[in-house]
Amino acid sequence: MEALIPVINKLQEVFNTVGADIIQLPQIVVVGTQSSGKSSVLESLVGKDLLPRGTGIVTRRPLILQLVNVSPEEQRKGAGDDDGIDAEEWGKFLHTKHKIYTDFDEIRQEIENETERVSGGNKGISVEPIHLRIFSPHVVNLTLVDLPGMTKVPVGDQPRDIEVQIKDLILRYISNPNSIILSVTAANTDMATSESLKIAREADPEGRRTLAVITKLDLMDAGTDAMDVLMGRVIPVKLGIIGIVSRSQLDINNKKTVADALKDEHAFLQKKYPSLANRNGTKYLAKTLNRLLMHHIRDCLPELKTRINVLAAQYQSLLNSYGEPVGDKSATLLQLITKFAAEYCHTIEGTAKYIETSELCGGARICYIFHETFGRTLESVDALGGLNTIDILTAIRNATGPRPALFVPEISFELLVKRQIKRLEEPSLRCVELVHEEMQRIIQHCSTYSTQELLRFPKLHDAIVEVVTSLLRRRLPVTNDMVHNLVAIELAYINTKHPDFADACGVLNSNIEEQRRNRLARELGSGLPRDKSSKAPSTVSAPPQETSTIASAEFEGKVSGKEVQIQNGNPDGVTTGNWRGMLKTSTAKPEEGPSEEKPKHPAPGSPHRGPSVNFLDVRVPVSRKLSAREQRDCEVIERLIKSYFLIVRKNIQDSVPKAVMNFLVNYVKDNLQSELVGQLYKSMLLEDLLTESEDMAQRRKEAADMLKALQRASQVIAEIRETHLW
Numbered sequence: 001m002e003a004l005i006p007v008i009n010k011l012q013e014v015f016n017t018v019g020a021d022i023i024q025l026p027q028i029v030v031v032g033t034q035s036s037g038k039s040s041v042l043e044s045l046v047g048k049d050l051l052p053r054g055t056g057i058v059t060r061r062p063l064i065l066q067l068v069n070v071s072p073e074e075q076r077k078g079a080g081d082d083d084g085i086d087a088e089e090w091g092k093f094l095h096t097k098h099k100i101y102t103d104f105d106e107i108r109q110e111i112e113n114e115t116e117r118v119s120g121g122n123k124g125i126s127v128e129p130i131h132l133r134i135f136s137p138h139v140v141n142l143t144l145v146d147l148p149g150m151t152k153v154p155v156g157d158q159p160r161d162i163e164v165q166i167k168d169l170i171l172r173y174i175s176n177p178n179s180i181i182l183s184v185t186a187a188n189t190d191m192a193t194s195e196s197l198k199i200a201r202e203a204d205p206e207g208r209r210t211l212a213v214i215t216k217l218d219l220m221d222a223g224t225d226a227m228d229v230l231m232g233r234v235i236p237v238k239l240g241i242i243g244i245v246s247r248s249q250l251d252i253n254n255k256k257t258v259a260d261a262l263k264d265e266h267a268f269l270q271k272k273y274p275s276l277a278n279r280n281g282t283k284y285l286a287k288t289l290n291r292l293l294m295h296h297i298r299d300c301l302p303e304l305k306t307r308i309n310v311l312a313a314q315y316q317s318l319l320n321s322y323g324e325p326v327g328d329k330s331a332t333l334l335q336l337i338t339k340f341a342a343e344y345c346h347t348i349e350g351t352a353k354y355i356e357t358s359e360l361c362g363g364a365r366i367c368y369i370f371h372e373t374f375g376r377t378l379e380s381v382d383a384l385g386g387l388n389t390i391d392i393l394t395a396i397r398n399a400t401g402p403r404p405a406l407f408v409p410e411i412s413f414e415l416l417v418k419r420q421i422k423r424l425e426e427p428s429l430r431c432v433e434l435v436h437e438e439m440q441r442i443i444q445h446c447s448t449y450s451t452q453e454l455l456r457f458p459k460l461h462d463a464i465v466e467v468v469t470s471l472l473r474r475r476l477p478v479t480n481d482m483v484h485n486l487v488a489i490e491l492a493y494i495n496t497k498h499p500d501f502a503d504a505c506g507v508l509n510s511n512i513e514e515q516r517r518n519r520l521a522r523e524l525g526s527g528l529p530r531d532k533s534s535k536a537p538s539t540v541s542a543p544p545q546e547t548s549t550i551a552s553a554e555f556e557g558k559v560s561g562k563e564v565q566i567q568n569g570n571p572d573g574v575t576t577g578n579w580r581g582m583l584k585t586s587t588a589k590p591e592e593g594p595s596e597e598k599p600k601h602p603a604p605g606s607p608h609r610g611p612s613v614n615f616l617d618v619r620v621p622v623s624r625k626l627s628a629r630e631q632r633d634c635e636v637i638e639r640l641i642k643s644y645f646l647i648v649r650k651n652i653q654d655s656v657p658k659a660v661m662n663f664l665v666n667y668v669k670d671n672l673q674s675e676l677v678g679q680l681y682k683s684m685l686l687e688d689l690l691t692e693s694e695d696m697a698q699r700r701k702e703a704a705d706m707l708k709a710l711q712r713a714s715q716v717i718a719e720i721r722e723t724h725l726w
Contacts, residue, residue, distance in 0.1 A: 008297055010716045024176045026297045027143040032184030032196045034149030037215035040246035042146055044282040047138050047258045050104045052112050060119045062129040063146040067139040094131035140290040150195050174203040178300045181210045187217045187226050191234050211239040218245050243280040305717050312710040315703055322700040329686045341673035343446045365438045370657040374431040378653050383645035392634045408633050414494050417641050421648050425487040428656045432479050435660050443468050456696045460689040467679050479663040486655050490648045500647050
C-alpha cells in the first residue's frame with residue numbers, strides 16, 4: 001500500500017507537465033482562517049522551515065506540496081549525483097524544471113518570488129498553483145495543498161471582493177471528491193465559530209473526508225483546556241480531531257528548529273493531556289494523513305483508471321480529426337478537392353455522411369423551394385389580379401378602333417392575357433434566387449460538417465469557397481435568361497387551339513347559350529301581361545338598327561333598356577369561353593325594351609348628336625352602371641383570361657424547376673470538380689494553399705501532449721500490482 005502515494009505523485013507530475021487539470025487526483029487540502037497556523041502544520045510535517053511567514057496574508061497562491069520519502073541509498077541518485085550534489089534533503093520546483101534546491105531558505109525565497117511574479121506586489125491572490133516536491137528520509141509520502149487563509153475585511157490595497165475570491169479558490173479544491181479536507185482551527189478560538197469547518201461542511205456535508213486539526217494548544221487561556229474539543233464532544237468529526245503545538249513567531253525569530261519544537265510539543269502533551277498524548281501531535285498527524293490518503297487512493301483508483309482510459313480514447317479521436325502533418329502536398333491537395341466536390345454533390349443528392357436534423361438543407365431544401373415555396377407563390381397569383389371591369393372595357397374599346405364592334409375583338413383578349421402572364425416572371429426569378437442561395441449555403445455545410453480537414457488549411461478553404469461561389473455566380477445569369485425565355489415563349493404565341501382551352505371554350509359557349517335562353521324566357525314572361533299588342537314579338541327579333549343604337553348608347557355612357565350595377569372588382573364565373581356564340585348573343589337583345597319606348601331618341605348616327613359624343617373630354621367613372629352587353633363582354637373576357645392563365649401557370653410551374661435543375665444545379669454538380677482542379681491544382685499554389693493555421697497546429701500539439709500524458713498515466717497505474725491495494 002505504501003506504493004500508492006508515489007503512484008499518485010507520479011500522476012501529478014505527468015499531468016503537471018502539460019498543465020492539465022482534467023484528472024482530479026487524490027490529495028490533502030489544508031483549509032483555515034488567516035494566521036490559524038496552516039503553514040506551521042505543513043512545516044511540522046516537512047520538518048524544515050520552507051514557507052514564507054509573517055503577519056497578514058502570506059500565502060497568496062495555492063502551493064501543491066509533494067513529500068517523497070527516500071532511502072539513504074537513493075539520496076545521491078535522486079539529488080543528481082552527476083552534478084556532484086550530495087544532500088540528505090532537497091526540493092524541486094516544477095517551474096524551474098530540473099534545478100535542485102538543497103538550501104530551504106532558497107526554497108522559501110523562490111516561493112516568495114514566484115508569488116510576486118504572478119500575484120503582484122500587493123495583497124491580491126492568484127489561482128495559479130506553485131508545485132514543490134520535497135525529497136527526504138524523514139517525511140512520509142503525502143500530497144498536500146496549502147491555500148490562502150480565509151479573511152473577512154480587505155486590508156491595504158486588496159480588492160474589495162477578496163473574501164469571495166478566497167472562498168471560491170478554496171471551494172475549487174475541496175469540491176474535488178477525491179480530496180481530503182484538513183480543517184485547521186486555532187485552539188484559542190471557539191470551535192463553534194470555525195470558518196474552516198463551516199466551508200468544509202459545504203463541500204463535504206457528511207464529513208466523510210474531513211479531518212480537524214487544532215493548533216496553538218499552548219496558547220489557551222489559563223484554567224481552560226481542549227479536552228472536550230479533542231474528544232469530539234463539542235463538534236464531532238468522523239475522521240477525527242488531532243491537536244498539535246506550533247512554533248510561535250518568537251520561536252521562529254529565535255531560529256528554533258522544527259526538531260526542537262517537536263520535542264517540546266511531545267513534552268507539552270504528556271504534561272497537559274497525558275491520556276491523549278499518543279493520539280495527538282505532529283508525528284501522529286503525519287501518520288494519520290498518510291494512512292487516510294492511502295486508503296482514499298485505494299478507493300479512488302479504479303474510477304481513476306477508467307477515467308484515464310476514456311480520456312485517452314477521446315484525445316486519440318480528437319488528434320485523428322486534426323490529421324497528420326502534410327507529407328505529399330500534391331496528393332493531399334487533390335484528395336481534399338475531390339472529397340469536397342463529392343461531399344457537395346452528396347449533400348444535393350441527400351446521400352451525405354452528415355445529415356442535418358434541425359432544418360432542411362441541400363437537395364431537400366431545393367425540393368421544398370420548387371414544390372412548396374414556388375408552387376404556392378404561383379397558386380396565390382390571381383388570374384385577374386390588377387384588372388377591373390373598366391380596364392377590360394377600355395381594352396375592348398381600344399381594340400375596335402373608330403368603328404363600333406359587333407364582336408369582342410381577339411386582340412383585346414391577347415393584350416390582357418399577356419399582361420397577366422407577365423406577372424409570373426417575378427416569382428419565377430425569385431425561385432432561381434432562392435435555389436442559388438441554398439447552393440451557397442451547401443458550401444458552408446460541407447466545410448463545417450463534412451470535411452474537417454479543410455479547417456486545417458484556411459487558405460485552401462477560402463480558395464475553394466471562392467471558386468464555387470464564382471461558378472454559381474456565372475451560372476446565375478444563364479439560368480435567369482432561361483426563365484426569362486420561358487415566360488417570353490408563353491407571351492410570344494397565345495395558342496387558343498390548346499386542347500384544354502378549346503374544351504373550356506365549349507363549356508363556356510353552352511353556358512352562355514343557356515343563360516341567353518333563360519333571360520329570353522324571363523323577358524317574355526314579364527312583358528306579355530303589360531303589353532298584349534303585336535309588339536311583343538318584335539322584342540324577340542330586334543331590328544338590325546338596334547345594334548347600332550346600343551353601341552351609340554354605350555359610347556355616350558347612357559343606359560339602354562334594363563341595366564346592371566357592377567362595382568370595381570372581378571366577377572366570379574366559369575374560367576372558360578369561346579369566340580363562337582358571340583355572334584349568336586349579339587344578334588338577340590332580350591334586355592332591350594320595345595322599340596316604341598324610345599321614340600324620343602334621335603337616330604344613332606345623327607349629326608345633331610355631335611357635341612354629346614365627344615367622349616375624349618369625359619372621364620370614365622370608376623363605378624358606373626353597365627349595359628347587359630358590356631357585362632356579358634366583360635364576363636367572356638374574364639373567363640377566357642382565367643382559362644388560359646391557368647394553362648400557362650401550369651406550364652411555368654413545371655418548366656421553371658426543370659430549367660433551374662439543368663442550368664444551375666446539375667451543371668454545378670457535373671463541373672464542380674473539374675473547376676476546382678483547373679483553378680487550384682497548380683504547383684505554384686501548393687505551398688500557400690496547404691499552409692496550416694497556427695491555431696490548428698497548436699491544438700494538434702496540445703492534443704498530442706495530452707494523449708502522451710494520458711498514455712503515460714495509464715502505464716503508471718498499470719504498474720501497480722493487485723497486492724498493493726490491500
